[in-house]
Amino acid sequence: MQKLEEQIKLLVELQGLDAQIIKIDNTLESIPHVIRKMDENFKGETAALKALEAGVKALGLKRKEKEGELEAKEGNIKKYQSQLNQVKTNKEYTALQEEIGRIKADNSLIEEDIIKIFDQVDAENKKIEAEKELLKRKEADIGVEKKKLSDEAERAKKEMEGLKSQRLALTARIDKDILKKYERVLKSKDGLAVVPVINDSCQGCFRVMPPQVINEIKMNEGLVFCDNCTRILYVEE
Ligand SMILES: [Zn+2]
Structure with a gap:
């Protein structure tokens, strides 16, 4: 992988x-x-x-x-x-x-x-x-x-x-597992599965993410989902 x-x-x-x-x-x-x-x-x-x-x-x-x-x-x-x-x-x-x-x-x-x-x-x-x-x-x-x-x-x-x-x-x-997760969210969330976090807020639901979530994303150890809208989060470079 x-x-x-x-x-x-x-x-x-x-x-x-x-x-x-x-x-x-x-x-x-x-x-x-x-x-x-x-x-x-x-x-x-x-x-x-x-x-x-x-x-x-x-x-x-x-x-x-x-x-x-x-x-x-x-x-x-x-x-x-x-x-x-x-x-x-x-x-x-x-x-x-x-x-x-x-x-x-x-x-x-x-x-x-x-x-x-x-x-x-x-x-x-x-x-x-x-x-x-x-x-x-x-x-x-x-x-x-x-x-x-x-x-x-x-x-x-x-x-x-x-x-x-x-x-x-x-x-x-x-990766097949990642793809499966992505497609599940895509289906349930009207075609928007991956969203950036901008100014600490999820761009899918605009909820402000706590600092530990943002750290978690930056660590790149696993997919991080928005607690609120379940979309996959990433941080733009
Ligand atoms: Zn969200």
Whole structure:
């Protein structure tokens, strides 16, 4: 076994590599999430557009219904008008005239409704066109963004390969027991296992270390762990 001093140096180096590996791992893990989120958003917006289109379709049906109603009522007016020539009494004549007047009043309301529907359809169609344009642009943007992310993932994977082989070479030089301890702390302490003591305080948890702990580190006789956060301590030269 090499001198402990040397081993600590290797651990510090390993910690640097592991920090990079963890960072790249996080990037690689986050990329699919980012892509999924973009796809979900786009899907939501596409659904909103479909809902607008369905709304316009429903308005069209409503318009047709009103037009049918109008046509039927116009037919009734014609029928009553032809009956006007056949009635025998003034009273009947007046009653028919009044009925015709009522239907005409109804019809002008229906006509107003139809005009309103036309206006609504116009407004909705404008919204739909704007939304379609927006979605087209977004789709293009998403395509660009996805390409960027997949390039980034590719780069990260390559970098990771390099780091992993560096790590392999480095760990081969570290004592197995020491490595085991290091990896245990690395796992339980969010990827930070080896920390310097600066101004007497552990740089993992910032607790001030008693002088005997600092002496112990300087003696280089064995790994020294922070009492508080359990990380491996060293003193920078
Ligand atoms: Zn600590």
